[in-house]
Amino acid sequence: MSEDVDPAVAAPPVRRSPAHRGRLLATGLLGACHPGPTLAVTVLGTLLAVASGAAPRTVLQLALVLLVGQLSIGWSNDWVDAARDAAVDRPDKPVARGLVDRRTVGRAALLAGLLTLPLSFSLGPRAGTAHLVAVGAGWVYNVGVKATIWSWAPYAVCFGLLPAVVTLSLPGSPAAAAWAMTAGALLGVGAHLANVLPDLEDDRRTGVRGLPHRLGRTGSTVLACVVLLLASAVVVLAPPGSPGPLGWAALVVATALALTGPLVSLRSAGSRLPFLLTIAVAMVDVVLLLSSGASLLA
Numbered sequence: 169m170s171e172d173v174d175p176a177v178a179a180p181p182v183r184r185s186p187a188h189r190g191r192l193l194a195t196g197l198l199g200a201c202h203p204g205p206t207l208a209v210t211v212l213g214t215l216l217a218v219a220s221g222a223a224p225r226t227v228l229q230l231a232l233v234l235l236v237g238q239l240s241i242g243w244s245n246d247w248v249d250a251a252r253d254a255a256v257d258r259p260d261k262p263v264a265r266g267l268v269d270r271r272t273v274g275r276a277a278l279l280a281g282l283l284t285l286p287l288s289f290s291l292g293p294r295a296g297t298a299h300l301v302a303v304g305a306g307w308v309y310n311v312g313v314k315a316t317i318w319s320w321a322p323y324a325v326c327f328g329l330l331p332a333v334v335t336l337s338l339p340g341s342p343a344a345a346a347w348a349m350t351a352g353a354l355l356g357v358g359a360h361l362a363n364v365l366p367d368l369e370d371d372r373r374t375g376v377r378g379l380p381h382r383l384g385r386t387g388s389t390v391l392a393c394v395v396l397l398l399a400s401a402v403v404v405l406a407p408p409g410s411p412g413p414l415g416w417a418a419l420v421v422a423t424a425l426a427l428t429g430p431l432v433s434l435r436s437a438g439s440r441l442p443f444l445l446t447i448a449v450a451m452v453d454v455v456l457l458l459s460s461g462a463s464l465l466a
Contacts, residue, residue, distance in 0.1 A: 196268025197276055200261070202242035205363070208447045209330070210234045215454045216334045220464050226291075230337055233287045233299060240280035241306035247274040248310045252374040281307070295336035302329040319364075319378030320357045327356025331464050343466040347406035354399035355450050358426070361392035362446040396426035396449050403453040407463070418456040425449045 289296035309322035
């Protein structure tokens, strides 16, 4: 009579083909780069370049520079936070799920960071410097500022410099209008608050005490609404000339989105919808620029 054998013990180890391992690695790296924010910032900057009348080659070049810089920020975040994410078993983090190892994500972050240097200066010295400061702010956030009361500052710097990176890439390297950089900084603060809201409890358990954690869910929600509304008001009211019907309509839409996103977080603590609606507010503002012809130049 044959002995009973535990199938789990007797089963041979699963052998994955190189192609399968490659797909798993690609999936893990894609998830670890924070694809939503990475794509959103890249698209926003590209649309701003179109709104500024940049040549098609400059638009494509700027899109590549922004993409690589954002990839370095996203990967460095998961590289630095790997232990924290594993401690709270974050289901949305590829490193915590074992899809990709921390060392690989770290190497990807460093490689993207190194590539950002020559790519940034391909836009010109002033635009390159502005972009590197913005990317540096993202790295500073990841390596420690996120756990302090100044957690909002890197987002304000990163988003606030985005119009400057665009205009400085144009012939003659003109400066960006102060109102455009102010609106960008406000959108950045709103994006920070909305992005952190779903992770407040996990962050607290791992010792992160940024501004949203100190304000709490309700306080962060109120502040997110205020800064997003201010950002939209700046885009509509600050450029020279009186806003037309489209401008007022855009302000109404942006206001609805700005109020809806943070309020959703009060009802659904783990929802990523507030961040997506924050990006939608930014998209409305950029579309308004595209349609109104308002200049980003100082």
